[in-house]
Amino acid sequence: MAVNGTRQFIIESGGSLSGTFQVPGDKSISHRAVMLGAIAEGGTEVSGFLEGDDAMATLAAMRALGVSIEGPHAGRLRIAGVGRHGLKPAAAALDLGNSGTSMRLFSGLLAGQRFATQLVGDQSLMRRPMRRVTEPLSQMGAMIQTAAQGTAPLSIEPAAALRGIDYSMPVASAQVKSALLLAGLYAEGRTRVTEPAVSRDHTERMLQAFGADVAVDGPHVSVTGDAPMEAAAVSVPGDISSAAFFLVGASIAGGGSITLTHVGLNPTRTGVIDILRRMGARIHVEADETDAGEPVGTLTVEPAALQGIDIPPELVPLAIDEFPTIFIAAACATGVTTLRGAEELRVKESDRIAVMAEGLTALGIEAEPLADGIRIVGGAMHGGAVQAQGDHRIAMAFAMAGLAADGAITIDGCAEVDTSFPGFVELAQGAGLRIRSQESAA
Template sequence: MSDSRIDFLVQPGGALVGRLRVPGDKSISHRSVMLGALAEGRTAAEGLLEGEDVLRTVNAFRAMGVRVDGPRAGHVEIEGVGLHGLKAPAAPLDMGNSGTAMRLMAGILAGQAFDSELVGDPSLSKRPMKRVAEPLNRMGAEIRTEEGGRPPLRISGGRALSAIRYALPVPSAQVKSALLLAGLYAKGETAVTEPAPTRDHTERMLRGFGYAVEVSGSTVRLSGGGRLKACRIDVPADISSAAFFLVGASIAPGADIVLEHVGMNPTRVGVLTILGLMGADIGIENARESGGEPVADLRVRASRLRGIRIPPEQVPLAIDEFPALLVAAACAEGETVLSGAEELRVKESDRIAATAAGLRALGIDARETPDGMIVRGGGAFRSGTVESLGDHRIAMAFAMAGLRSQGPITIRDCKNVDTSFPGFVELARRAGLGITIRGGR
């Protein structure tokens, strides 16, 4: 795709119908490549997300001497070099738009013998990295950031790492994962304690690669000095990508879709719990396990949603899905209150501000709070223009608003949708959404 900006134009009405499978889980795809590269032997993965974020991770390991065949049609094979087999890259490693890649790579690179630098696009360059650099430096790493703890990250090699016992100040699977990955290189036992549960893909996948990980209550522990052994991975469909269709089918009269092979990791299903509390009609079918992760098919039919006060314990389990959930809230009868979600302000955009502004642009009463939002729903969206601010999840969430709109909706600056959901427009159109792409000004 060219560097020129693209917009989405969504026509009003329609309903989502049929069976579809969204792309592979981005979190699991990143980790498959990372651990496959650090393992001994040849790792094969199916269902890998071929979005720009994951391809940045693939290219970073190629730049450090790892042979990666693919991905092609979701299949990739990685010739692992072991924990100490990476080579110094010739240039800074560009993580593009991916905060996950940058934070997890910081943990891996902290334990290497060579110097390295992690850079990103303008959006990623504004995101806070002190939260990961500070605990890694406490382990003995040397990571320097720009003013305010922003990227790029300059990581000095050859530092001896020591294990750490660290209590996360806020729930963050990315920081937890970075510390666990650094712990692979540290002397002693690294222990990370969470204030609330976050996605546990790193812990599950480390075990899948034969590495001992202990989980006791809210604390995860591992000892350094082990080995990762190559394995086969089947990446489930990404529930964060499925969330847009879960919401779209819930709000559009006549909708009836089945989302296939969706990852049902218990640390990721907050979106299902919250939609269920709002009255959504979501059936779980064909529940099974695939590659160590629970998966199922989800049947979603239109329903009358009601506003709720979102339970605080569900917020970390649905943190990436709130742009879509708040579009659902705009269609629900009554008031929806979100609190305890200040993490949304430091994503690809300030998602609280961006979502509230988008809802207001479409005629919805949406009031920001410091850590969330109050949305008064019950009506239809009016025609209008939404600024996505280059945030893929804002763009896709508001695309679904067209299903309940009185007129066309324009969503600006949607190029970054390809970072997590290549083919979104084509799949949404096939399911029944009247969406087209047009070049920006």
């Protein structure tokens, strides 16, 4: 029976991946382009915008806050920026669907507004922890409340004034960092965030592109409130998180090679490439250009004999969203792969450690969940049935497992794939994956 939706993937065993193609636009950058374009002065042009459910939730919320946005038309938007103090009260609670990024970033952006807002989402999002962002925002003077369990709905009331703080994050998190920087745009003085490890820096890069007073000094990022922000042109590169499924698929397939063009190569996001290369993957990277401060390039991948590794802790925050598909690579590798220091995977769209371990076990792979990671013993992968538990990244990761399995794999709970990768099935089919999608009985 499907979980969190009735969409089901069936992947026949074998096959290979080949061809040249481009994955959809980066989800993280798409969110930020809409948010910053909305509060900048003037018209912001965005190309390559991801028309997935999560990014569209951000776009719909900005429209509800009074921002005029044309598009998307083939990934193109025109945002009529209203300035930092031009947002208007929404007529109802902002429904952010399944998007944790939207909820956490909006909590910071709206903390400094002169009106009240409530943030809600789907059943999955309403279970995800929010205190790690609301507590430091409260230290800045924000009037923001969670439910008793520390989850959404988030209720934000107008604050008398936000004040800049110097905040040391206990755990690296780009979403928490970004929420504090966005709130810092409305705060008195300077807001400084210190990270214990590097996390993705799209917010800092885009703030600079829009002319905000932001400074980066090693693990410290700071922003000054009341600095003017001007509209900018944003070209969104292909999402490396989406490319990761094909990097792993091409690595474990029996033959062929693929080339992925115009992929974002932000160094805070390329942990998946570094990890796969340490496992023996044959990934060639050709840097092409830089768009709005974001490096872009072309990736070519060929099949390789992978080896199990102990994943270096410094790479964990640089690949946090890609671990479901990295676990598939580990299952196909010779030897043992161990991940530690990744407790954040427990509070994503699902408990990704538990759900991936259960699915791998169902396919005949020894997978031991750990409190903060997993231990996977590579071996022969069999066909079988797995549950994605409504988690888009888990559904797509197990889809690629069909390239190495000795039988068909059925994946239930795949309806949420469109949140980050609309057209995944069609693109995968075109590349050679023997996949089909169908509605399953509820």
